[in-house]
Amino acid sequence: MIELIDVEKSYEVDGRAVPALKPTRLEIANGEVFGIVGHSGAGKSTLVRLINRLEAPSGGRVVIDGEDVTGYGDEDLRAFRRKVGMIFQHFNLLFSKTVADNIAFPMKLAGIYSRAEIRERVDELLQRVGLTDQARKYPAQLSGGQKQRVGIARALACRPSILLCDEATSALDPQTTQSVLRLLADINRELNLTIVLITHEMDVVRRVCDRVAVMDAGEVVESGPVTDVFLHPQHTTSREFVFESEQVDEDEMQEDFARARGRILRLTFQGESTYEPLLGSVARESGVDFSILSGRIDRIKETPYGQLTLSLVGGDLNAALAALDRADVHVEVLR
Numbered sequence: 585m586i587e588l589i590d591v592e593k594s595y596e597v598d599g600r601a602v603p604a605l606k607p608t609r610l611e612i613a614n615g616e617v618f619g620i621v622g623h624s625g626a627g628k629s630t631l632v633r634l635i636n637r638l639e640a641p642s643g644g645r646v647v648i649d650g651e652d653v654t655g656y657g658d659e660d661l662r663a664f665r666r667k668v669g670m671i672f673q674h675f676n677l678l679f680s681k682t683v684a685d686n687i688a689f690p691m692k693l694a695g696i697y698s699r700a701e702i703r704e705r706v707d708e709l710l711q712r713v714g715l716t717d718q719a720r721k722y723p724a725q726l727s728g729g730q731k732q733r734v735g736i737a738r739a740l741a742c743r744p745s746i747l748l749c750d751e752a753t754s755a756l757d758p759q760t761t762q763s764v765l766r767l768l769a770d771i772n773r774e775l776n777l778t779i780v781l782i783t784h785e786m787d788v789v790r791r792v793c794d795r796v797a798v799m800d801a802g803e804v805v806e807s808g809p810v811t812d813v814f815l816h817p818q819h820t821t822s823r824e825f826v827f828e829s830e831q832v833d834e835d836e837m838q839e840d841f842a843r844a845r846g847r848i849l850r851l852t853f854q855g856e857s858t859y860e861p862l863l864g865s866v867a868r869e870s871g872v873d874f875s876i877l878s879g880r881i882d883r884i885k886e887t888p889y890g891q892l893t894l895s896l897v898g899g900d901l902n903a904a905l906a907a908l909d910r911a912d913v914h915v916e917v918l919r
Protein backbone atom coordinates (compact mmCIF):
# COMPACT_ATOMS: atom_id res chain seq x y z
CA MET A 585 0.00 0.00 0.00
CA ILE A 586 1.10 3.57 -0.72
CA GLU A 587 0.41 5.89 2.20
CA LEU A 588 0.94 9.62 2.03
CA ILE A 589 0.63 10.87 5.57
CA ASP A 590 0.22 14.64 5.75
CA VAL A 591 2.75 14.96 2.97
CA GLU A 592 3.50 18.45 1.75
CA LYS A 593 5.96 20.03 -0.65
CA SER A 594 7.21 23.55 -1.21
CA TYR A 595 9.74 24.58 -3.82
CA GLU A 596 12.29 27.26 -3.15
CA VAL A 597 11.84 30.07 -5.68
CA ASP A 598 14.01 33.20 -5.34
CA GLY A 599 14.77 32.30 -1.75
CA ARG A 600 11.07 31.87 -0.88
CA ALA A 601 9.23 28.62 -0.16
CA VAL A 602 6.33 28.35 -2.63
CA PRO A 603 3.81 25.58 -1.77
CA ALA A 604 3.10 23.11 -4.59
CA LEU A 605 1.36 20.45 -2.47
CA LYS A 606 -0.55 21.29 0.68
CA PRO A 607 -0.62 18.66 3.47
CA THR A 608 -2.18 15.63 1.85
CA ARG A 609 -3.41 12.30 3.18
CA LEU A 610 -3.91 9.56 0.63
CA GLU A 611 -3.93 5.76 0.63
CA ILE A 612 -3.55 3.72 -2.53
CA ALA A 613 -4.19 -0.01 -2.15
CA ASN A 614 -1.99 -2.68 -3.71
CA GLY A 615 -3.22 -3.74 -7.12
CA GLU A 616 -5.52 -0.80 -7.78
CA VAL A 617 -5.39 1.68 -10.65
CA PHE A 618 -5.51 5.09 -9.03
CA GLY A 619 -6.08 8.22 -11.10
CA ILE A 620 -4.93 11.71 -10.21
CA VAL A 621 -6.71 14.31 -12.28
CA GLY A 622 -6.16 18.07 -12.26
CA HIS A 623 -5.37 21.11 -14.38
CA SER A 624 -1.84 22.13 -15.22
CA GLY A 625 0.00 23.29 -12.11
CA ALA A 626 -2.43 21.57 -9.70
CA GLY A 627 0.43 19.59 -8.15
CA LYS A 628 -0.09 16.17 -9.77
CA SER A 629 3.51 15.60 -10.86
CA THR A 630 4.76 16.80 -7.49
CA LEU A 631 2.53 14.28 -5.72
CA VAL A 632 3.69 11.43 -7.92
CA ARG A 633 7.38 12.39 -7.67
CA LEU A 634 6.99 12.23 -3.90
CA ILE A 635 5.83 8.62 -4.19
CA ASN A 636 9.02 7.48 -5.91
CA ARG A 637 11.02 9.95 -3.84
CA LEU A 638 12.34 11.84 -6.87
CA GLU A 639 11.32 14.71 -4.59
CA ALA A 640 11.80 14.79 -0.84
CA PRO A 641 8.72 16.01 1.03
CA SER A 642 8.93 19.27 2.97
CA GLY A 643 6.74 17.66 5.65
CA GLY A 644 4.84 14.46 6.40
CA ARG A 645 5.73 10.85 5.60
CA VAL A 646 5.68 8.55 2.59
CA VAL A 647 5.11 4.92 3.61
CA ILE A 648 5.24 2.11 1.04
CA ASP A 649 4.14 -1.38 2.08
CA GLY A 650 4.52 -0.41 5.71
CA GLU A 651 8.02 0.97 5.26
CA ASP A 652 8.72 4.66 5.82
CA VAL A 653 10.77 5.74 2.80
CA THR A 654 10.84 9.44 3.76
CA GLY A 655 14.29 9.40 5.27
CA TYR A 656 15.95 6.96 2.85
CA GLY A 657 19.59 7.63 1.96
CA ASP A 658 21.07 7.18 -1.55
CA GLU A 659 21.62 3.43 -1.36
CA ASP A 660 18.16 2.63 0.02
CA LEU A 661 16.64 4.98 -2.55
CA ARG A 662 18.34 3.20 -5.45
CA ALA A 663 16.95 -0.18 -4.31
CA PHE A 664 13.53 1.35 -3.59
CA ARG A 665 13.26 2.97 -7.04
CA ARG A 666 13.64 -0.42 -8.70
CA LYS A 667 10.28 -1.24 -7.11
CA VAL A 668 8.70 1.82 -8.73
CA GLY A 669 8.59 2.08 -12.54
CA MET A 670 7.61 5.27 -14.32
CA ILE A 671 6.40 6.24 -17.78
CA PHE A 672 6.21 9.74 -19.21
CA GLN A 673 4.26 11.86 -21.68
CA HIS A 674 7.24 12.21 -24.03
CA PHE A 675 8.49 8.65 -23.43
CA ASN A 676 12.03 9.74 -22.34
CA LEU A 677 13.69 6.98 -24.40
CA LEU A 678 17.38 6.90 -25.22
CA PHE A 679 17.45 7.73 -28.92
CA SER A 680 20.92 6.29 -29.55
CA LYS A 681 19.88 2.86 -28.25
CA THR A 682 17.73 0.20 -29.85
CA VAL A 683 14.34 -0.79 -28.49
CA ALA A 684 15.85 -3.88 -26.82
CA ASP A 685 18.70 -1.85 -25.29
CA ASN A 686 16.28 0.76 -23.97
CA ILE A 687 14.35 -1.96 -22.17
CA ALA A 688 17.56 -3.57 -20.86
CA PHE A 689 18.95 -0.24 -19.66
CA PRO A 690 17.50 -0.11 -16.11
CA MET A 691 18.53 -3.73 -15.52
CA LYS A 692 22.11 -3.01 -16.59
CA LEU A 693 22.13 0.12 -14.45
CA ALA A 694 20.97 -1.87 -11.41
CA GLY A 695 24.10 -4.05 -11.75
CA ILE A 696 22.46 -7.07 -10.12
CA TYR A 697 21.27 -9.04 -13.16
CA SER A 698 23.28 -11.47 -15.33
CA ARG A 699 23.44 -11.03 -19.12
CA ALA A 700 21.26 -14.12 -19.60
CA GLU A 701 18.67 -12.80 -17.14
CA ILE A 702 18.55 -9.46 -18.97
CA ARG A 703 18.21 -11.10 -22.39
CA GLU A 704 15.43 -13.37 -21.20
CA ARG A 705 13.54 -10.55 -19.48
CA VAL A 706 13.85 -8.23 -22.50
CA ASP A 707 12.43 -10.96 -24.80
CA GLU A 708 9.59 -11.57 -22.41
CA LEU A 709 8.77 -7.85 -22.19
CA LEU A 710 9.00 -7.30 -25.94
CA GLN A 711 6.43 -10.02 -26.32
CA ARG A 712 4.28 -8.59 -23.51
CA VAL A 713 4.02 -5.18 -25.20
CA GLY A 714 3.78 -6.62 -28.74
CA LEU A 715 7.09 -5.30 -30.06
CA THR A 716 9.14 -8.46 -30.68
CA ASP A 717 9.51 -7.49 -34.34
CA GLN A 718 10.81 -4.04 -33.48
CA ALA A 719 13.60 -5.08 -31.08
CA ARG A 720 16.45 -3.83 -33.26
CA LYS A 721 14.84 -0.59 -34.33
CA TYR A 722 15.64 2.81 -32.85
CA PRO A 723 12.99 4.97 -31.12
CA ALA A 724 12.97 7.46 -34.04
CA GLN A 725 11.69 4.64 -36.29
CA LEU A 726 8.63 3.99 -34.10
CA SER A 727 5.15 5.51 -33.82
CA GLY A 728 4.10 7.33 -30.63
CA GLY A 729 2.13 4.32 -29.42
CA GLN A 730 5.09 2.00 -30.03
CA LYS A 731 7.43 4.38 -28.20
CA GLN A 732 5.11 4.35 -25.18
CA ARG A 733 5.06 0.53 -25.31
CA VAL A 734 8.86 0.60 -25.10
CA GLY A 735 8.49 3.02 -22.18
CA ILE A 736 6.13 0.57 -20.45
CA ALA A 737 8.43 -2.42 -21.08
CA ARG A 738 11.41 -0.46 -19.75
CA ALA A 739 9.45 0.59 -16.66
CA LEU A 740 8.59 -3.06 -15.97
CA ALA A 741 12.14 -4.38 -16.52
CA CYS A 742 13.14 -4.62 -12.85
CA ARG A 743 9.76 -6.14 -11.86
CA PRO A 744 8.38 -3.14 -9.94
CA SER A 745 5.32 -3.39 -7.73
CA ILE A 746 4.21 0.17 -8.55
CA LEU A 747 3.94 1.87 -11.95
CA LEU A 748 3.65 5.66 -12.10
CA CYS A 749 2.24 7.11 -15.32
CA ASP A 750 2.73 10.85 -15.84
CA GLU A 751 0.36 11.97 -18.64
CA ALA A 752 1.36 8.76 -20.43
CA THR A 753 -1.28 9.09 -23.16
CA SER A 754 -1.40 12.88 -23.55
CA ALA A 755 0.79 12.89 -26.66
CA LEU A 756 -1.16 10.07 -28.37
CA ASP A 757 -4.17 10.09 -30.70
CA PRO A 758 -7.48 8.69 -29.34
CA GLN A 759 -7.10 5.24 -30.91
CA THR A 760 -3.51 4.80 -29.71
CA THR A 761 -4.54 6.11 -26.29
CA GLN A 762 -7.15 3.38 -26.12
CA SER A 763 -4.67 0.61 -26.98
CA VAL A 764 -2.08 1.89 -24.46
CA LEU A 765 -4.77 2.12 -21.75
CA ARG A 766 -5.86 -1.42 -22.57
CA LEU A 767 -2.25 -2.59 -22.22
CA LEU A 768 -1.98 -0.86 -18.83
CA ALA A 769 -5.25 -2.47 -17.70
CA ASP A 770 -3.99 -5.93 -18.79
CA ILE A 771 -0.69 -5.42 -16.98
CA ASN A 772 -2.53 -4.30 -13.84
CA ARG A 773 -4.71 -7.39 -13.90
CA GLU A 774 -2.06 -9.94 -14.84
CA LEU A 775 0.77 -8.69 -12.64
CA ASN A 776 -1.36 -7.22 -9.83
CA LEU A 777 0.72 -4.08 -10.28
CA THR A 778 -0.39 -0.91 -8.52
CA ILE A 779 -0.78 1.85 -11.10
CA VAL A 780 -0.90 5.56 -10.28
CA LEU A 781 -1.96 7.49 -13.32
CA ILE A 782 -1.76 11.27 -13.69
CA THR A 783 -3.96 12.83 -16.32
CA HIS A 784 -5.87 15.98 -17.16
CA GLU A 785 -8.56 13.90 -18.92
CA MET A 786 -11.43 12.42 -16.94
CA ASP A 787 -12.06 10.09 -19.84
CA VAL A 788 -8.75 8.31 -19.18
CA VAL A 789 -9.77 7.91 -15.53
CA ARG A 790 -13.17 6.54 -16.56
CA ARG A 791 -11.65 3.87 -18.76
CA VAL A 792 -9.01 2.36 -16.48
CA CYS A 793 -9.08 3.66 -12.92
CA ASP A 794 -10.70 2.14 -9.84
CA ARG A 795 -10.40 5.24 -7.68
CA VAL A 796 -9.50 8.84 -8.38
CA ALA A 797 -8.28 11.96 -6.59
CA VAL A 798 -9.14 15.33 -8.10
CA MET A 799 -6.51 18.01 -7.45
CA ASP A 800 -6.82 21.75 -7.55
CA ALA A 801 -4.27 24.38 -6.50
CA GLY A 802 -2.03 21.97 -4.60
CA GLU A 803 -4.67 19.96 -2.79
CA VAL A 804 -6.89 16.94 -3.22
CA VAL A 805 -10.40 18.42 -3.38
CA GLU A 806 -12.31 15.17 -3.90
CA SER A 807 -11.44 11.49 -3.98
CA GLY A 808 -13.23 8.17 -4.10
CA PRO A 809 -14.32 5.34 -6.41
CA VAL A 810 -14.50 6.50 -10.03
CA THR A 811 -18.16 5.44 -10.17
CA ASP A 812 -18.93 7.98 -7.39
CA VAL A 813 -16.73 10.86 -8.51
CA PHE A 814 -17.58 10.50 -12.19
CA LEU A 815 -21.33 10.00 -11.83
CA HIS A 816 -21.90 12.29 -8.83
CA PRO A 817 -19.07 14.84 -8.70
CA GLN A 818 -19.31 17.08 -5.63
CA HIS A 819 -16.57 19.66 -6.15
CA THR A 820 -16.69 22.33 -8.89
CA THR A 821 -13.35 21.17 -10.30
CA SER A 822 -14.53 17.54 -10.51
CA ARG A 823 -17.74 18.67 -12.22
CA GLU A 824 -15.74 20.67 -14.76
CA PHE A 825 -13.65 17.63 -15.61
CA VAL A 826 -16.70 15.39 -16.00
CA PHE A 827 -18.57 17.93 -18.15
CA GLU A 828 -15.47 18.43 -20.29
CA SER A 829 -15.06 14.70 -20.86
CA GLU A 830 -18.74 14.31 -21.74
CA GLN A 831 -18.60 17.41 -23.92
CA VAL A 832 -21.45 18.98 -22.01
CA ASP A 833 -21.84 22.72 -22.55
CA GLU A 834 -23.28 24.00 -19.29
CA ASP A 835 -24.86 27.12 -20.89
CA GLU A 836 -26.59 25.03 -23.55
CA MET A 837 -27.78 22.63 -20.88
CA GLN A 838 -29.33 25.50 -18.89
CA GLU A 839 -31.03 26.76 -22.08
CA ASP A 840 -32.54 23.31 -22.64
CA PHE A 841 -33.75 23.25 -19.04
CA ALA A 842 -35.37 26.68 -19.45
CA ARG A 843 -37.33 25.43 -22.45
CA ALA A 844 -38.42 22.15 -20.90
CA ARG A 845 -41.71 21.87 -19.01
CA GLY A 846 -42.35 20.20 -15.66
CA ARG A 847 -39.82 18.64 -13.30
CA ILE A 848 -36.31 17.85 -14.44
CA LEU A 849 -34.62 14.70 -13.18
CA ARG A 850 -31.25 13.14 -13.79
CA LEU A 851 -31.34 9.36 -13.58
CA THR A 852 -28.20 7.30 -13.18
CA PHE A 853 -28.26 3.56 -13.88
CA GLN A 854 -25.34 1.29 -13.03
CA GLY A 855 -24.57 -2.31 -13.88
CA GLU A 856 -27.31 -4.52 -15.29
CA SER A 857 -30.10 -1.98 -14.61
CA THR A 858 -28.56 0.06 -17.47
CA TYR A 859 -30.16 -2.39 -19.90
CA GLU A 860 -33.58 -2.71 -18.22
CA PRO A 861 -36.57 -1.31 -20.19
CA LEU A 862 -37.62 0.58 -17.10
CA LEU A 863 -38.82 3.98 -18.25
CA GLY A 864 -41.78 2.72 -20.28
CA SER A 865 -43.22 0.75 -17.39
CA VAL A 866 -42.65 3.61 -14.90
CA ALA A 867 -44.42 6.01 -17.28
CA ARG A 868 -47.33 3.61 -17.78
CA GLU A 869 -47.80 2.88 -14.09
CA SER A 870 -47.49 6.47 -12.86
CA GLY A 871 -49.13 8.22 -15.82
CA VAL A 872 -46.14 10.58 -16.06
CA ASP A 873 -45.09 11.76 -19.53
CA PHE A 874 -41.42 12.32 -20.10
CA SER A 875 -39.14 13.75 -22.72
CA ILE A 876 -35.39 13.09 -22.88
CA LEU A 877 -33.18 16.20 -22.68
CA SER A 878 -29.87 14.34 -22.83
CA GLY A 879 -28.52 10.86 -22.30
CA ARG A 880 -25.62 8.51 -22.69
CA ILE A 881 -24.72 4.90 -22.07
CA ASP A 882 -21.06 4.07 -21.52
CA ARG A 883 -18.72 2.19 -19.19
CA ILE A 884 -16.66 3.04 -16.16
CA LYS A 885 -13.86 0.51 -16.44
CA GLU A 886 -15.99 -2.64 -16.87
CA THR A 887 -19.18 -1.32 -15.26
CA PRO A 888 -21.88 -0.18 -17.67
CA TYR A 889 -23.73 2.97 -16.71
CA GLY A 890 -26.41 5.16 -18.19
CA GLN A 891 -27.28 8.74 -17.39
CA LEU A 892 -30.48 10.36 -18.61
CA THR A 893 -31.83 13.84 -18.06
CA LEU A 894 -35.61 13.90 -18.38
CA SER A 895 -38.38 16.43 -18.07
CA LEU A 896 -41.58 14.99 -16.58
CA VAL A 897 -45.11 16.31 -16.79
CA GLY A 898 -48.50 15.12 -15.51
CA GLY A 899 -49.29 11.87 -13.71
CA ASP A 900 -48.19 10.89 -10.23
CA LEU A 901 -44.59 12.09 -9.85
CA ASN A 902 -44.18 10.53 -6.40
CA ALA A 903 -45.24 7.13 -7.74
CA ALA A 904 -42.68 7.49 -10.55
CA LEU A 905 -39.93 8.42 -8.07
CA ALA A 906 -40.83 5.48 -5.84
CA ALA A 907 -40.73 3.06 -8.80
CA LEU A 908 -37.31 4.36 -9.87
CA ASP A 909 -36.07 4.05 -6.31
CA ARG A 910 -37.28 0.44 -6.11
CA ALA A 911 -35.35 -0.29 -9.32
CA ASP A 912 -32.13 1.05 -7.74
CA VAL A 913 -31.92 4.03 -10.06
CA HIS A 914 -30.16 7.04 -8.58
CA VAL A 915 -32.41 10.07 -9.01
CA GLU A 916 -31.40 13.72 -8.70
CA VAL A 917 -34.15 16.31 -8.95
CA LEU A 918 -32.56 19.16 -10.89
CA ARG A 919 -35.69 21.32 -10.94
Ligand SMILES: Nc1ncnc2c1ncn2[C@@H]1O[C@H](COP(=O)(O)OP(=O)(O)OP(=O)(O)O)[C@@H](O)[C@H]1O
Nearest residue numbers: 595596597604622623624625626627628629630631
Ligand atom coordinates in the same frame (compact mmCIF):
# COMPACT_ATOMS: atom_id res chain seq x y z
N1 LIG B 1 11.21 22.23 -9.44
C1 LIG B 1 10.30 23.20 -9.21
N2 LIG B 1 10.69 24.40 -8.76
C2 LIG B 1 9.78 25.36 -8.49
N3 LIG B 1 8.45 25.24 -8.67
C3 LIG B 1 8.01 24.08 -9.13
C4 LIG B 1 8.91 22.98 -9.45
N4 LIG B 1 8.16 21.95 -9.88
C5 LIG B 1 6.89 22.36 -9.86
N5 LIG B 1 6.78 23.63 -9.41
C6 LIG B 1 5.53 24.39 -9.23
O1 LIG B 1 4.66 23.63 -8.39
C7 LIG B 1 3.32 23.72 -8.82
C8 LIG B 1 2.77 22.31 -9.10
O2 LIG B 1 3.48 21.77 -10.22
P1 LIG B 1 3.26 20.30 -10.78
O3 LIG B 1 4.23 20.10 -11.90
O4 LIG B 1 3.28 19.34 -9.65
O5 LIG B 1 1.77 20.41 -11.34
P2 LIG B 1 1.01 19.47 -12.38
O6 LIG B 1 -0.37 19.39 -11.89
O7 LIG B 1 1.75 18.21 -12.55
O8 LIG B 1 1.07 20.33 -13.70
P3 LIG B 1 1.37 19.84 -15.21
O9 LIG B 1 0.19 19.05 -15.62
O10 LIG B 1 1.50 21.14 -15.94
O11 LIG B 1 2.65 19.07 -15.15
C9 LIG B 1 3.32 24.62 -10.04
O12 LIG B 1 2.97 25.91 -9.63
C10 LIG B 1 4.74 24.56 -10.52
O13 LIG B 1 5.10 25.77 -11.15
